Amino acid sequence: MSVPGQPVPTSSAGCVNVFWHEGMLSHDAGHGVFDTGMDPGFLDVLEKHPENSDRVKNMVSILKRGPISPYISWHSGTPAHIPDLLSFHSQGYIDALVEADRNGGKELCAGTFLNPGSLAAALLAAGTTLSAMKYILDGHGKLAYALVRPPGHHAQPTQADGYCFINNAGLAVQLALDSGCKKAVVIDIDVHYGNGTAEGFYRSDKVLTISLHMTHGTWGPSNPQNGTVDELGEGEGFGYNLNIPLPNGTGDKGYEYAMIELVVPAVKKFEPDMMVLVIGQDSSAFDPNGRQCLTMDGYREIGRIVRSLADKHSSGRLLIVQEGGYHVTYSAYCLHATLEGVLNLALPLLPDPIAYYPEDEAFAVKVVESIKKYQRSTIPFLKED
Ligand SMILES: [Zn+2]
Numbered sequence: 001m002s003v004p005g006q007p008v009p010t011s012s013a014g015c016v017n018v019f020w021h022e023g024m025l026s027h028d029a030g031h032g033v034f035d036t037g038m039d040p041g042f043l044d045v046l047e048k049h050p051e052n053s054d055r056v057k058n059m060v061s062i063l064k065r066g067p068i069s070p071y072i073s074w075h076s077g078t079p080a081h082i083p084d085l086l087s088f089h090s091q092g093y094i095d096a097l098v099e100a101d102r103n104g105g106k107e108l109c110a111g112t113f114l115n116p117g118s119l120a121a122a123l124l125a126a127g128t129t130l131s132a133m134k135y136i137l138d139g140h141g142k143l144a145y146a147l148v149r150p151p152g153h154h155a156q157p158t159q160a161d162g163y164c165f166i167n168n169a170g171l172a173v174q175l176a177l178d179s180g181c182k183k184a185v186v187i188d189i190d191v192h193y194g195n196g197t198a199e200g201f202y203r204s205d206k207v208l209t210i211s212l213h214m215t216h217g218t219w220g221p222s223n224p225q226n227g228t229v230d231e232l233g234e235g236e237g238f239g240y241n242l243n244i245p246l247p248n249g250t251g252d253k254g255y256e257y258a259m260i261e262l263v264v265p266a267v268k269k270f271e272p273d274m275m276v277l278v279i280g281q282d283s284s285a286f287d288p289n290g291r292q293c294l295t296m297d298g299y300r301e302i303g304r305i306v307r308s309l310a311d312k313h314s315s316g317r318l319l320i321v322q323e324g325g326y327h328v329t330y331s332a333y334c335l336h337a338t339l340e341g342v343l344n345l346a347l348p349l350l351p352d353p354i355a356y357y358p359e360d361e362a363f364a365v366k367v368v369e370s371i372k373k374y375q376r377s378t379i380p381f382l383k384e385d
Pocket of ligand 1: 190191192280282323324325
């Protein structure tokens with residue numbers, strides 16, 4: 001059925017299969033001064049923890065009622081079972097999560113609160129992401145988006161970190177490998193380093209993890225990785241973790257330059273048969289938790305580039321996994337734009353309500369050029385022929 005005033009899907013655009021379950025709203029990380037969970041006693045108004053259910057409610061509603069809605073096909077997520085988690089996480093770590101849940105909750109590390117209902121939501125996020133990957137692997141569709149929370153990309157095999165308990169994307173990548181995929185690439189555009197996913201595949205040459213993030217360094221004992229260019233992987237995995245720390249303030253043009261100069265050539269040489277795009281709208285110009293300056297235009301362009309990589313290398317198979325993004329309204333708009341790009345729609349469906357950023361990309365370009373030089377002189381599979 002077509003709705004007056006809304007675009008009708010064309011066969012070339014296809015549709016995005018969105019996997020979602022409202023049970024993920026049951027994780028509540030509380031109130032405080034931003035993500036501290038702390039009331040200092042002298043503020044009249046505290047705020048919700050930035051990783052709250054409102055942000056995701058808006059992502060759901062914009063895909064249901066925004067102009068992209070005719071291109072969305074909805075699927076219900078299901079919870080993962082504890083044994084499903086052991087393909088990425090250690091038994092000891094999962095036992096500790098279950099124990100913390102049984103005891104009524106715990107702050108597992110700075111800002112990362114496992115409260116009553118959190119583990120159930122995390123199991124739903126993991127299972128929903130696995131369902132989305134399985135949908136692609138079973139050949140039911142090529143584009144799937146796991147709209148999940150709590151996020152996962154900081155969760156390491158043995159450690160919770162940065163609002164994350166279970167590494168949703170990591171589990172999905174491992175499922176792809178276990179199901180016969182030979183090589184997977186993960187492109188992570190959340191504003192923070194995807195350290196958990198990187199750590200999980202750090203010694204593997206089957207998974208190329210690429211992370212574009214702001215230069216933030218480590219933030220504590222739960223986050224021992226720095227996200228610097230020299231964290232390249234180890235053993236057989238040497239060269240298969242590419243960190244692209246972009247200078248704070250990088251905007252649409254800087255990100256596009258990094259994608260074209262660093263990401264596209266690496267993916268081309270790696271030749272993956274599965275693509276995973278890990279998205280966080282905390283790289284936007286208005287995010288309270290990030291210092292980058294992407295707007296809807298930038299997200300749209302990244303979506304377009306990743307879609308063309310998937311069409312070239314993985315027969316169009318692309319799983320998108322939701323991570324951070326803390327501006328309660330603009331994150332939803334940036335998600336909408338990313339999916340417009342992934343669908344390769346000719347015109348923007350939705351105008352940007354707030355973006356204005358006079359971007360000077362010169363510094364970002366300089367940094368990208370120096371990363372390129374470093375990678376091509378250090379990483380065997382990227383060396384010029
Ligand atoms: Zn983030």
